[in-house]
Every structure is written in C-alpha cells, then in structure tokens.
Amino acid sequence: MIKQLLPAPVAVAEAFGDPADPPALFPEEAACVANSVPARQAEFRTVRACAREALGQLGLGPAPILPGTRGAPRWPASVVGSMTHCTGYRAAAVGFADDVVTIGMDAEPDLPLPDADVLEAVTLAEERVMLAGLAARRPDVSWDRLLFSAKESVYKSWYPLTGRPLGFDEARITVDPDAGTFSARLLVPGPVVAGTRLAGFHGGWLAREGLVLTAIAVTRDAVTSDALTGDAATSGAPRETACPPPP
Structure with missing residues (x-):
C-alpha cells in the first residue's frame, strides 16, 4: 500500500503480519533484541526482512540493519531509507543516496x-x-x-x-x-x-x-528545483547505545 505514496526511485517492501518461519537475523541484529519479548523480536525480524527485500530491488545484497543514533536504522553507505511497523503492518523503503535525499514513513x-x-x-x-x-x-x-x-x-x-x-x-x-x-x-x-x-x-x-x-x-x-524552498518539499528515521529500542 505505502508504495503508492512514494516516487519511482524508492524501492518498497511490506508485510501484513509476521511469517511463522521468518528469515534469520544477522547475529549482530539478533543481539539487539535478544532480551525482548517474542512479539518485539517478530516485528524486528519481519521489518528487516522487508528492508532486505527492498534492498534487493535496488540490486543490493542482504546486510545487517542495526539501530544507530536514537534508533535510526543504519543503512548501507550508498542508501537512505526508512522502516515502520504497527499492529498488522511492517514496511521498509530505500533508495540510492544519489537519487533520494531522505525518506520518512509511518x-x-x-x-x-x-x-x-x-x-x-x-x-x-x-x-x-x-x-x-x-x-x-x-x-x-x-x-x-x-x-x-x-x-x-x-x-x-x-x-x-x-x-x-x-x-x-x-x-x-x-x-x-x-x-x-x-x-x-x-x-x-x-x-x-x-x-x-x-x-x-x-x-x-x-x-x-x-x-x-x-x-x-x-x-x-x-x-534542485524550487519546490523545497516554500511551504512544502517533495518527498530517513529517528532514535544509540549498543542496542536501544530499535525500529
């Protein structure tokens, strides 16, 4: 659904629940939710599976997506992106930094x-x-x-x-x-x-x-147009320690 809201340079993947047998996390990712409740671990896995699917659409291989400063996902160097999750929905969106300055979604x-x-x-x-x-x-x-x-x-x-x-x-x-x-x-x-x-x-x-x-x-x-200098800009991510409450 959320793909409808984002321009073509952005790759999107979404899920409407957590699979019974989700893809495994990278060890460093798993360490971030090792002490979390099962529901939190499940949403963490699913949203990162979405992120890897979206990165694949850009032709990039899977990589760990670790929480950085204030929980913001740390994307590969050439990429910007955003993740979101709530009850019944998880999604990730990414784009090459050469094409996209920042992404935010919720x-x-x-x-x-x-x-x-x-x-x-x-x-x-x-x-x-x-x-x-x-x-x-x-x-x-x-x-x-x-x-x-x-x-x-x-x-x-x-x-x-x-x-x-x-x-x-x-x-x-x-x-x-x-x-x-x-x-x-x-x-x-x-x-x-x-x-x-x-x-x-x-x-x-x-x-x-x-x-x-x-x-x-x-x-x-x-x-590079004038669109961003007025009231609106056409259309990234919040919240570090070793493993804070990550998205």
Whole structure:
C-alpha cells in the first residue's frame, strides 16, 4: 500500500503480519533484541526482512540493519531509507543516496489518539482547528492519528539530515483530504541540502484496511528545483547505545 505514496526511485517492501518461519537475523541484529519479548523480536525480524527485500530491488545484497543514533536504522553507505511497523503492518523503503535525499514513513492503526492530553501534546492549536474541520467533513478517518503519523514521517525525514530532534511543535501540518497529501511547514530553520535550505516537506497519506499510512521522499531532482524552498518539499528515521529500542 505505502508504495503508492512514494516516487519511482524508492524501492518498497511490506508485510501484513509476521511469517511463522521468518528469515534469520544477522547475529549482530539478533543481539539487539535478544532480551525482548517474542512479539518485539517478530516485528524486528519481519521489518528487516522487508528492508532486505527492498534492498534487493535496488540490486543490493542482504546486510545487517542495526539501530544507530536514537534508533535510526543504519543503512548501507550508498542508501537512505526508512522502516515502520504497527499492529498488522511492517514496511521498509530505500533508495540510492544519489537519487533520494531522505525518506520518512509511518504506519498507525486507524484509531483515535488515546485522549485529549495526547492530542494537545502532539498538535498545535491551528492544527486542532483543522482536525475538527476534517472530522466534520470525513468522520471515517481518524484524522488526529493521521496527523500524528505525518509528524512521525516528518521527523524520520528530518533526523538523517540534521542529527537533531524535532519537537511536535516545530512543524505545522496541513492535510489535503481530497488529494491524499499533506505539507509540513518547519517552524525552525530547515536542513541545508545541496546549498538549498528546506522550508518543509510534502508527503502523501492513505487510510485503508484499518491503517493510516504517511510517507515522504525528498528526491535530488526536487532539491534542485524550487519546490523545497516554500511551504512544502517533495518527498530517513529517528532514535544509540549498543542496542536501544530499535525500529
């Protein structure tokens, strides 16, 4: 599903559950989840199987995908990518760094956020006004969860370019319910790529099969255009120690 939201230079693989006999992890990967509960080990294996499938689409052989700084996946040197997982869904997306600057994607259950306190913590006041309008227009989508997912995708796109955290209040999301897109206006100085300072990101979303998915991919071609210097950038990954809670 998430492939629909990403441009052609990006290779994607996804799974809607954990196989009974998943591919083995590399020893160094297995060490990262050796003390985790079985469910965590299963999702870790499956999402890395997706990552290796996506790398294979680029003509690259399997390689260990270890968590790096703040849990961000450490991809092969020539590659950028992102991984996501939630109940019933795992996915990975990768592209050659010569073609793609950064990728960020996120999957969430299509369910409302737990409560008003969480909503207030992850949104700006103007975003909450937008959410009320979206809910009145299309109550079939959990717009608050979708906005949270969009901010996760923004963070995953931002972090590989900056190495710095990005707060929920440091990007303002605008969702287009008809086009299936969203834009993120950065409220702090954006990263500089090829001499261009990015003012924001642009991505796509969909709500289907009990999931909300969001994705961003910034291509090299887009950076050299004017598309990234305004409110949106066309469409990477958060969270190190030896083995922190990895994606």
